[in-house]
Amino acid sequence: MSKLNSGQEAPKIGVYVCHCGGNISDHVEIDKVVEQAGGLANVAVARENSFMCSDPGQEMIIEDIEAGKVNRIVVASCAPALHEATFRGAITRAGMNPYLYEHANIREQVSWVHHGPGATDKAAALVAAAVGKAGELEPLEPIRVEAEAHATVIGGGVAGMSAARDLAAQGLNVALVEKSPFLGGQVSQLDKTFPSGEAAGELLSALAAQVLHDDRITVYTCSELAEYSGYVGSFKLKLQRTPPSGQDQERLSRIGDASPGQFLPFVGVWADQPPEASEEVELTSGAVVLATGFEHYTPPQGEYGYGDLAEVITLPELIQIMAGETGGGEQLVVNGKTVNSLALIHCVGSRQIPGIHQPAPGGTLNEHCSRVCCTASLQAACELREKFPETSVFELYRDIRTYGRGQEDYYLNAGRAGVVFARFAPEAPPRIEAGGEDSALTVTVPDQLLAGEELALGVDLVVLAVGMEPRDNQGLVDKMKLPVGADRFLLEVHPKLRPVELPAAGIYLAGTCQAPMDTSEVANAAGAAAAKAGAILSAGQVELDPFVAQIDQAKCVGSGACVEACLSDGAIEMIDTPDGKRAQVNPALCMGCGVCVAVCEQDAIELNGWTLGQYEAMVDAIVAQTAGQGAKA
């Protein structure tokens, strides 16, 4: 290891302050910041540039490193999310360890929010804090672990099949694990998909054929995750395969003389013969993609008359009924009864409001928008008007959002086809009563489009556009320690910066286990998850950030407090040493949260890249700088 990378040399810190055009320098006196930085301990050079991220800006850093003038770098510029990687890259190109770098954010957190002398003082203090930390930095090396060229995808719907196909296309072996005997997930409960109108069966048949005919993909139906351990590159999974029972057995009874790979409407794609006896399958996978899907909201008995009135059904139920209708008559017929008119009610089980809507038995509310139900309702309305022109359709909504390419057409077409819209307030939802002058039901609703005038609609059918809610994944959540959001969907690290990743490396999210999405978005998410997983596995070795806990064995007394506090099973374990039990970190399992650091009374644990000593140096610098500024004032 060269001196530049050893961290043994005394710190010679280079400070580089960016003008960002005028974004920073219009409010921060850069020359003063540079001057003050130049006077700080360990600072060897302090420079400025109009755009540090530009080639000349980066070259300035590289030249100073190559000339041996500096061995730690601080750049004061925009938010680190934008250019931290840029500057680490420049440092690497100069042959220095990229982790001997600290970033001061003086644009988003200074020049864009403060003006006048206070802005310059704060910029100087943040640079001083970064210099303080830089003086404590140690070179770090990415953690490298061997990676199995195999991925496991849990969930056999569109997300799971898409992810499996895309992973296999990258040369990886894939296990596709599905709980039921069928592939297709919730899309198999649809007739047509929007906005293309493509038959769900054709879509699933094509996707399933790609999966089932790919030698790299092994499909395990009737299977659930029984045991889980390991880390990115080498997850150990045990699947439990069980002969189908209950609803699955009933669905299997409908396959008749179908052959494997065949799509059965409202059942799914029959993958293969189910196991005749319980069996276990052990897998070693480099990555895991979760594609466990969603469930439709089931209205409790009495919500809009559901469960009490036979003429109140859900939208998925209507879709199935309509798929069986050939459209030979002028009116829809349901259960032998002619439907002269029907009302579709939006936002059932979505956008629930505390105090207005009744929580589920567990006390939960679905406060989220399910996003797809507006378009799905309008698609159904358009199809109804087209197939059964003598059946009148009312859409009763709170708000309508047909987001996405081609979906607004459903709204426009519904209006043109004579669908009548009425808007209700959440606190005054439609009331459904049995009987009517010439109808099975009467729906009463104050219409906000008519200044709150109450409408009384005689209809023969009420259809509830039920929302999407998270599937009960508690078993997986407990086994894999998965983060769950306040909305009960699985939670990514960051919705924009790391949208398909979990904090534990090597585990990815695909599709509606994460949030409500339509089929196109599910396919996108699955592709993203597969690309992420493929990128780390295809090299045969996984390179992880080095920001993990590290134990100073000399200080450790083996209390085990860190093991108890650790949030990731197996990330810290007690090992026998000649001095007794001591803690040891498995870097591949450590999530880098640092919870263990706080509980060690011996200060024997540090989080690499975020050590307490570094934080203390930052605080000391801020306090010293602000005290100095106070004295000047």
Next chain:
Amino acid sequence: MDACAQKHPILILATEDCSYPGANSVGQAHQNYPDNTYIIRTPTPALFPEKFYLDCFDKGVGGIIIMSCGVECPYEGAYPALAKRLDRIYVLMKEKGLDIRRLRLTAICTVCNRAFLKEVNQMNEVIAELGAPGSEAKAA
């Protein structure tokens, strides 16, 4: 802003996945807030032991706002651990005669601009009222 509050820095411990981008979002919206605020990135504030907070006050930090991800924390279990630790820190602060309003735990998301500004302004009001850390003990 009160000149007294200005002298005492406010330390903001911001999670790199939620509240640090949230603070940047305030900047992107060009919304002003007092400049005695110093935002420090952290994977999760659950890594700081009790002593860290008490030392900060000893050094002259007027107030600390922990801006966590709250229940949206990507590290399952970290937030409850942090909340428990805060209870212990409050006890220690009281023992040292420090007003516990100087330390506040909040949840700030990546777009929680209003909440961010409210917390920062409220902490400044507290510091303006209390003065230097430890001065409340002397006054008592």
